[in-house]
Amino acid sequence: MNSTYDMLVKKSIEAFLLGLEIYNKPTIRYRVEGFSFFICNSWELMLKAKLINDKGENSIYFKDNPSRTVSLEYSIKEIFTNKHDPLRLNLEKIVELRNVSTHFITEDYEVIYAPLFQSCVFNYIEKMSMFHNIDVTEYITQSFLSLVIKEDDLDPAIIRSKYSKETADKILTTKKAIEKIELENNPAFSIDIQHNFYITKKINDADSTVRIAKDGEIPVKIIKEQKDPNKTHPYTQKNCVKEINKILSREKIDFEHFSVFTKEIRSNFNTADFQLFLKFYSLKAQERYSYRHVIGEHSQYTYSRAIIDFILTEIKKNPQKTIEHLKKKTKK
Structure with missing residues (x-):
């Protein structure tokens, strides 16, 4: 097999795993930016490997500049030719985030993009298997594929009180644009991430347990919240x-x-x-x-x-x- 092809596939998987590790590590505050960098890098390497497999190694280089390889945006359009494909829309939105991240980003972007990140993870696993016959779950257990997110909502009034007018407008406009695509309700574009807790006396039905004590050190209250x-x-x-x-x-x-x-x-x-x-x-x-x-x-x-x-x-x-x-x- 072509050595460039092998290297691209190998490094793609490494970038993917790094992205997951960064995002799911609670001590890292730079995780939205870090994840967007690495997930885009993993997709770019994987798609370039597919271009080599389909069209030969020259296909990943610009014809007028053989020393420069094509971009992720170019690779996406070459392979996912339907511009309305939810998977392509998902990738393009995350590429936009990566490009914004090089200049400026806020922690509130996580609430907007987390469902897209989760879909992107599942899409990557599917396409790596389809394009290169590699099961990424052999490198990481299934449980680590679910992202740990900050569950919150973006109240426009709070956003406008926290940021300048230009920044607030950018955040809210981005949120509105993504919600418009989400209305089509396609899991290839976005998947809401949930961590649900239920009260049960059947200990064998529980994934984890807690002890309820009258004089416990940590106060706990039960909240019923309506979800979309x-x-x-x-x-x-x-x-x-x-x-x-x-x-x-x-x-x-x-x-x-x-x-x-x-x-x-x-x-x-x-x-x-x-x-x-x-x-x-x-x-x-x-x-x-x-x-x-x-x-x-x-x-x-x-x-x-x-x-x-x-x-x-x-x-x-x-x-x-x-x-x-x-x-x-x-x-x-």
């Missing part, structure tokens, strides 16, 4: 099925099982399988996974990222028997 379901539950059923199939393929999980309908062996996860999980685990009744939108006499469900992770976890326990097991249990 378009951000907390952005996936349609079709989106969920597509994402699950992408991850099964990327992680080379042998999901082959017998279909009683076609009388054939199939290896894709379909909507019937998704509905089976919903029914068996009563996932529609759990707000963590599902949200019911009521419009007049009609209702429609959307889903969170957590439901995708849950279904994949269950499939991985026994890939070839999971569906058959659920069907048998459901019939009883």
